[in-house]
Amino acid sequence: MVRDEAGRLTAALVRLLGDFALAEDLVQDAVVAALRRWPESGVPDDPAGWLLTTARRRAIDHWRRQRRYEEKLALLVRDTPPPDHPMKPAPLLRDFMGTPVEQFDEVDDRLRLIFTCCHPALGREAQLALTLRAVIGLTTPEIAHAFLATETAIAQRIVRAKRKIVEAGIPYRVPGPDRLDERLNEVLAVIYLMFNEGYLATSGPTADRRDLADDAEWLARLLVRLLPDQPEAAGLLSLVRMHRARRAARFDGSGRLVLLPDQDRSLWDQQSIASARELLLDAMRRGRPGPYQLQAAIAACHAEAPSWQATDWKQVLLLYDALLRATPTAVVRLNRAIALSHGVGPAEALAEVEQLESALHGYHLFHATRAELLRRVGRPVEAREADRQALALTRNPAERRLLEERLAVPG
């Protein structure tokens, strides 16, 4: 509730105030106030109106302080005119103070906000933290908790990102058609990272840690609604939903991570899988395939297979070939090698994986995959060594436990 309204409000206020940092601060203050107040007094009848009124009050306080500051400044340098401060009440202030919340132009405002938070001039981590706060409406402590980082570190990251937006002149607008594709890729990458932070970094079904995968799905759905003509946005949403449909099978009763081959497929949410597939088919009918649609299609192959053994590996391999053409990265090659090991054979896949050593030697899944292939070709001693290397490279508790248990079995 707070999340949906906060993002909408920030989006509108940035436009009305013409000041990204200020708008974001005002809404954040209002959100913090709401989270403190609402659990006691109950959610107000008009939550959006409540947040807007609170934000407006904070804005007035801010300008009062600002004017006092400018008066002080004027006393110091009498002969220069007061600085033309961008936060000075502008003509837009009337709109800000007077526009009812329903009249905020949602689609454009929201897109502007999303594209600004994910501007390529900001580092990926800054994009992610800022998007979580300004678009999703999380508080700084919530973000810090989700990343297992300190509040100070996250607060600094957000302040730095907001200052860069204001000082470097990052425009607050939806990119034009000539760069929409490029900029949309930035947004999709941020959402996908958000999803992975939540989905892969999780150490099991813990109640105390916010699930960023929820937020990523929410934002992907919002993006699909705002940009219905972009098949890659739909591809990403489908991908996220395909993965999340399997979530009940990802951990066993004692919280152990269960990998895809060993999952109890009867626990998968077939309804979610079916709707994710519909979404993907709709997107693919547009004839503009891309990495997210391809990954969703691979996830669909797994989701539809009755068992790991009965997976259509030929199809999976073809999709990986296409994905590799679209994004020729070492990680894609590594994942393709797994499909190769089932579609063709483990020896061929191992040969392929060995070529990735220099690019991926710091990536734990490179060593874990290599270990798996070495076991399958009957080289258990080297497999254990590779598992040990994988263990040394991951801090994720669920993955550590899996590797430790594997290494505990005498080989």
Added chain:
Amino acid sequence: MLVRSDEEWEAMSDEERDYPAIMRWFGELAQRGVVRGGEELQPARTATTVSWDGERPMLTDGPFMEAKEMIGGFCTVEVPDLDAAIDLAKTWPARSHKVEIRPIVQH
């Protein structure tokens, strides 16, 4: 700001540096009023640095910071926002350079 490896740049011939392309770049943009000025700098080894030890000015032979890549030149442009500046930077002809974009402080 144009960031380059002085060593690499000095090893290049004038043809490799392709000054005509750089001059065209300046010429066209100056005509459109986008470029307000700019200079190529001599290599950092020609630098002399003045710093202060309390009230006492001190001279150092060389740049303030030793690095492989140095500011090799600069130009001032007038554009509406960062996106426009990025578009412009992408057209800079010398591909061995990096172009660092910084807003100017308005006084």
